[in-house]
Amino acid sequence: MDWGKLRFFLNEVRRNFTRNVIMQLTAIGTVTVMIVLLGVFLFGREAVARIGDQVVHQIEISVFLDDKATASDAHDAIIAIRSDPRVESVDYVPKAEGLRRMRERLRNQIDTSLLTSNPLPDALHVRVIDAGTVAAVAAHVRKLPHVADVEYAHDAVERLLRLSDVVGKVGIAILALLIFTAAIIISNTIRLTVYARRREIAIMQLVGASNTYIRLPFICEGLLDGLLGALLALAILALARWQLLPKITTALPFVPADVLHIDPTLLALELLGVGAAVGILASWVSVSRQLRV
Amino acid sequence: MISLRGVSLVYPNGTRALDDVDIEIAKGSFVFLVGHSGTGKSSLLRLLYREQKPTRGEVSVDNVRVDNMRNAKVPELRRNVGVVFQDFKLLQDKTVWENVAFALQVTGARTKDVMRQVPRVLDQVGLAHKARVFPSELSGGEQQRTAIARALVNNPKIMLCDEPTGNLDPVNANEIMDLLHRINLKGTTMVVATHNAQVVDRMRRRVIRLEHGKITADDERGFYHVTDAGETTTTVVAAFK
Numbered sequence: 001m002d003w004g005k006l007r008f009f010l011n012e013v014r015r016n017f018t019r020n021v022i023m024q025l026t027a028i029g030t031v032t033v034m035i036v037l038l039g040v041f042l043f044g045r046e047a048v049a050r051i052g053d054q055v056v057h058q059i060e061i062s063v064f065l066d067d068k069a070t071a072s073d074a075h076d077a078i079i080a081i082r083s084d085p086r087v088e089s090v091d092y093v094p095k096a097e098g099l100r101r102m103r104e105r106l107r108n109q110i111d112t113s114l115l116t117s118n119p120l121p122d123a124l125h126v127r128v129i130d131a132g133t134v135a136a137v138a139a140h141v142r143k144l145p146h147v148a149d150v151e152y153a154h155d156a157v158e159r160l161l162r163l164s165d166v167v168g169k170v171g172i173a174i175l176a177l178l179i180f181t182a183a184i185i186i187s188n189t190i191r192l193t194v195y196a197r198r199r200e201i202a203i204m205q206l207v208g209a210s211n212t213y214i215r216l217p218f219i220c221e222g223l224l225d226g227l228l229g230a231l232l233a234l235a236i237l238a239l240a241r242w243q244l245l246p247k248i249t250t251a252l253p254f255v256p257a258d259v260l261h262i263d264p265t266l267l268a269l270e271l272l273g274v275g276a277a278v279g280i281l282a283s284w285v286s287v288s289r290q291l292r293v
Numbered sequence: 294m295i296s297l298r299g300v301s302l303v304y305p306n307g308t309r310a311l312d313d314v315d316i317e318i319a320k321g322s323f324v325f326l327v328g329h330s331g332t333g334k335s336s337l338l339r340l341l342y343r344e345q346k347p348t349r350g351e352v353s354v355d356n357v358r359v360d361n362m363r364n365a366k367v368p369e370l371r372r373n374v375g376v377v378f379q380d381f382k383l384l385q386d387k388t389v390w391e392n393v394a395f396a397l398q399v400t401g402a403r404t405k406d407v408m409r410q411v412p413r414v415l416d417q418v419g420l421a422h423k424a425r426v427f428p429s430e431l432s433g434g435e436q437q438r439t440a441i442a443r444a445l446v447n448n449p450k451i452m453l454c455d456e457p458t459g460n461l462d463p464v465n466a467n468e469i470m471d472l473l474h475r476i477n478l479k480g481t482t483m484v485v486a487t488h489n490a491q492v493v494d495r496m497r498r499r500v501i502r503l504e505h506g507k508i509t510a511d512d513e514r515g516f517y518h519v520t521d522a523g524e525t526t527t528t529v530v531a532a533f534k
Contacts, residue, residue, distance in 0.1 A: 002404050003404070004407070005398070005403065199384065200395075203382060203384065203396075204395075204399045205368075205371070206342075206371060206382075207371060207372070207395075207396040207400060207443070207444075208367075208368040208369065208370070208373075208447065210368045210400075211364075211365065211368070213399060213401060214399075
């Protein structure tokens with residue numbers, strides 16, 4: 001290892017980086033804003049996806065048997081449904097039990113004592129292992145003898161999926177715009193450094209420095225902008241998580257707390273990676289255009 | 294060593310800098326390019342270190358075609374070609390030592406080689422005692438010596454000097470020319486563009502005269518000026534010395 005060479009190179013990077021501090025801070029700040037929003041977006045998307053998964057997972061297929069079905073017919077149906085490997089559980093609710101549960105649920109809302117007969121059919125509540133198979137299992141169950149009707153909240157599922165899709169697309173558009181802005185600002189910062197060092201660059205080219213060697217300190221400058229911005233953003237995100245997460249969990253009781261516990265290491269690495277990539281790409285483009293090498 | 298065949302150079306604004314130029318320069322020779330400002334001397338030098346491509350014709354340096362050379366190959370060419378300018382082109386925030394070392398460091402030389410080569414060339418140009426001094430504290434001649442040391446430190450086969458004495462008084466100019474001469478004696482091919490008649494006439498080396506982008510004279514042991522009869526002659530002062 002030639003420490004002298006490394007020291008010379010690092011010194012070049014330091015000189016680049018400290019030449020225009022204000023521009024450098026602007027670039028770092030833009031990356032910070034970009035990464036904070038990216039972090040919030042990724043976190044939000046993950047949380048929505050998890051909540052969605054949970055909601056979908058809780059979806060039951062309600063199977064209503066016809067009036068002629070006897071207890072043994074219901075039993076046959078249960079065995080038939082349970083034999084399906086996609087099914088997690090089957091809960092049998094006879095019509096009397098169904099009425100009792102409805103009375104319980106509607107207590108203080110509707111006067112159920114007015115009901116003179118039991119209008120409810122015998123029902124089976126089926127849960128599947130994978131939410132994606134709800135429709136297929138429902139279709140299969142519908143064909144069983146004595147099955148009058150099959151219901152599941154497919155509207156709710158679809159609406160939820162559509163919502164997360166729209167949120168995702170809008171988020172990506174905003175992020176693309178932000179990444180573009182950060183790239184432009186980094187690239188402008190590098191351009192100023194290239195301009196400030198044009199004499200040195202001319203001499204480097206004159207004495208036969210390779211294009212890669214001339215580029216490298218500028219690429220490192222962009223990389224530093226990206227990484228420092230991302231690190232600052234991570235600090236802000238960590239602070240927000242520490243301060244805000246308990247409040248969110250309290251304010252939104254229907255959101256299960258474990259849903260919001262997303263692995264911070266992976267997210268941090270992803271965000272640092274994005275910061276570094278934007279810095280490198282922006283400086284590469286800028287320096288190539290400036291040096292015409 | 295250096296060869297130009299049918300070389301023309303027309304700038305985008307229509308200026309014809311060189312017009313069908315043919316030159317052969319042998320290895321180890323010392324050549325003056327003379328002519329008024331704007332006759333194409335600097336343009337010709339720029340072709341040799343591929344700062345410029347000819348509009349037409351072939352340019353070879355050290356038996357390698359440089360007119361159609363890929364950009365990625367240019368740094369390699371330039372490590373074999375030292376270039377010196379009238380305005381020295383030194384970095385003001387670096388000392389003499391650092392300016393010279395810079396040429397090695399940015400071409401990826403090992404620290405060991407930097408530590409060996411820099412003192413050697415500083416000694417060769419007579420600036421060993423000014424190694425820690427900044428360019429602003431040096432005389433014009435010393436600054437040009439620093440620039441020559443920087444051009445020399447990569448052990449180039451060819452040195453191209455564009456008006457190296459343009460900013461110097463006669464005494465310093467002569468010293469610089471003597472230095473270039475000494476470097477040439479060690480085997481480096483030297484091409485010097487100048488309109489300093491005095492140094493040309495004093496040295497009596499090959500003189501190639503350019504006028505309006507064309508070669509109008511090429512004498513093995515020439516003078517700066519040309520008589521009406523087409524023969525070169527010394528300047529008035531030199532003639533009566």
